[in-house]
Amino acid sequence: MTMELDREVSLTRDLPEYGLRAGDIATLVDFVSHPNNGEEGCVLEIFNAKRKRNDKSFGESLTEIAVPISAIETLRSDEILAVRTLAKVN
Template sequence: MTLELYKEVALTLDLSEYQLKAGDIATLIDFVPHPTGGENGCVLEVFNAVGESIAVVTVPVSAVEALRADEILTVRSLAQAS
């Protein structure tokens, strides 16, 4: 599937520095080229369950995937770093 701007995507890896886990949903807000010719990136905005923005992160394109019709959303608590 092709990734589209302003569509929801799922993370494929954990981002512990942001308390995000593989499977978390984010909105793809931009594509960015790698500054030294490596893998291009995606800028994502992450929202909590009530629609409040909680993070904006940049990840490699390979760290996200389009949502599929055979998937179901779930809810988890955002664990606070200790």
């Protein structure tokens, strides 16, 4: 399945350096080339779970991160959303 910009994706692995876990949802912002011809990457925007009234998008932006493309996947119709507290990064 082709990944489209400005769509929600889920993480396929834990990213403890950002306090994120597999299954967390992010918005795909951009695709980036690896500087040394390695795996293609992508830029993700991480939002909190709060929504504004009558708004279909997620709440406030917390951060943007760059990850390998293999660290994300498109959302499927058999998945549901869940809420957890963002882990603190030391």
